[in-house]
Amino acid sequence: MHLNVALVGFGNVGRALAELLLVKQDLLRDEHHAIVRVVGISTNRHGHAIDPAGISLRTALDAVRFGSRLDGIHEGRPVQDTSSFLERCPASLVFESLPTNPIDGQPALDYIRSLLQRGIHVVTANKGPMAFGYHELKALAADQEVGFFFESTVMDGAPVLSIGREGLVGADISEVRAIFNSTTNYILTQMEYENLGLEEAIKEAQELGLAEADPSLDVDGWDSVFKIIIMANVLMGTDLRPEDVTREGIRNITLEDILEARAAGQRIKLVCEATRQPDGSIAAAVGPRRLLLSDPFASVMGTSSVIDYCTDVLPQLTVIENSPSPTTTAYGMLMDMLNVVRGRYRFEVSE
């Protein structure tokens, strides 16, 4: 199988994906019979490149590392913007890793819709389109009989959606409980371990590249809200929007709170919950919780994440992801591509 792919978004994750496609090239060919050719790369800051004959990922990675634009490896008349890139790029699968827009998921939501309408497989790591348009996009992909996968939108590339779809198929998931946001988990860890105030810990996380210049998306709980919505909407048969989630971030957590919890044998974590209610609906909440130190969630420190699935047949399954990196997120996208290669979307279509 020959697969022409394009990368839209070439930040940490997009570049890690490019590296991974190089590293895994032989494995993809030998074990999955997939010859993958990258025919386009679209970036926010380094321009766009299309080459139907195949772009050298090494050249593209070097160009961006040295601050050059990608126009030098583009073939044909110049590409003005991402929309025209997507119209002209001859890819049958697009990897999308643009920054999350927390207001309405745009412009990625429109990009993905348009790609699926044209019968192009989409793999996204972007929470925005998922939080604002999952069911619409999923139905569209089914109509068009193409793959739409999004493993890397939650817990980097750890297979938390795959576990629900494959490992818990036929089970009834009554509750999902998780620590999903690595930035706030790192901040809370540093406050406790290094005796830092919230502002100091945020600053340190920003210096390490873990927090954005505007840390609100993480610190005020929005990232966690998006992720718990994705889990609930994909695996628990509901259709929540961000405003449906009871949300409290860690903005008001002080060093005193943390030390007081510690003295009581507890630890504060930003916990996400989605729970089936007696009437069958799903209630979702994000907020700081004081956990006993014996709670497995309490020992998930730094940038690690954790999720509990509660089901009718397996009372509690806990999955912990340790030490993720952009490569981990890129891996989730590679796994999704292999789901397209393996036709994993076809059964879903027939449902």
Add this chain to the structure above:
Amino acid sequence: MHLNVALVGFGNVGRALAELLLVKQDLLRDEHHAIVRVVGISTNRHGHAIDPAGISLRTALDAVRFGSRLDGIHEGRPVQDTSSFLERCPASLVFESLPTNPIDGQPALDYIRSLLQRGIHVVTANKGPMAFGYHELKALAADQEVGFFFESTVMDGAPVLSIGREGLVGADISEVRAIFNSTTNYILTQMEYENLGLEEAIKEAQELGLAEADPSLDVDGWDSVFKIIIMANVLMGTDLRPEDVTREGIRNITLEDILEARAAGQRIKLVCEATRQPDGSIAAAVGPRRLLLSDPFASVMGTSSVIDYCTDVLPQLTVIENSPSPTTTAYGMLMDMLNVVRGRYRFEVSE
């Protein structure tokens, strides 16, 4: 899709599977378009029943609960033994949950081989055939283009093999580390919590039905050996046999050892490891290990289990199964059946 199935083995797991097939009947039909009819049940102590028109699972469960034989619901001339049951039963999928034979995996190994040769899908919860014949059976299933699934052979029905096959597809697993045997984990927990000697704790586990009359399979580490072999052979591309695993059970662990470890801030656990060596081969070992209390493995108590996957793209993924029951193991078999229904074996065939 109409699916005729048979149950070979009708102990705790087989009966839990029968209950689950009843509970999940509507879901199987509505969400997976699978109408499942049980056309045969073969037991060690309650005889055999075949009915091409479908056996009432409720009747069969009641019969066995009240100590009756199944012959009363059998249609046709009597069935003498499991071999003739398998020859005559008109099933296209057989669930096998016979007791594990630790010597050579027989007779289940022969039963499965013969079923696959006849083009019948097999779902097994039995470690014996897997430890002694996995690669042969897998190749045979591929040749015959039928499904051969075995999720419940390791960690009850927690999706530890599915995670490897689906959630870590394309990743290179360099190490698997686990606490797989719930009987010894329960024994070690009770020794520490209740100040019991090994013999007392074994006796308690036997009274609860967690340990066999001859506890050797668990206590001497054989069950753990079989499970780590299955993980290594299925997910790490090797072909280990029981004799290849360095094995030490908990037979020599005393209450003093446990209290001494505890005083040092440690806890003794029976740990399984399979690790890729510099030369590419896989080394596997089972033995009691003293773990720091801060190690997540140290807080897996009672009958719970845990596994770590170390891979090139996701440094460490930890999966914990809490509070399993026979229903959990039965669920793994149901999940495997859904993999057959979804044609999950077809891609593997094309490899």
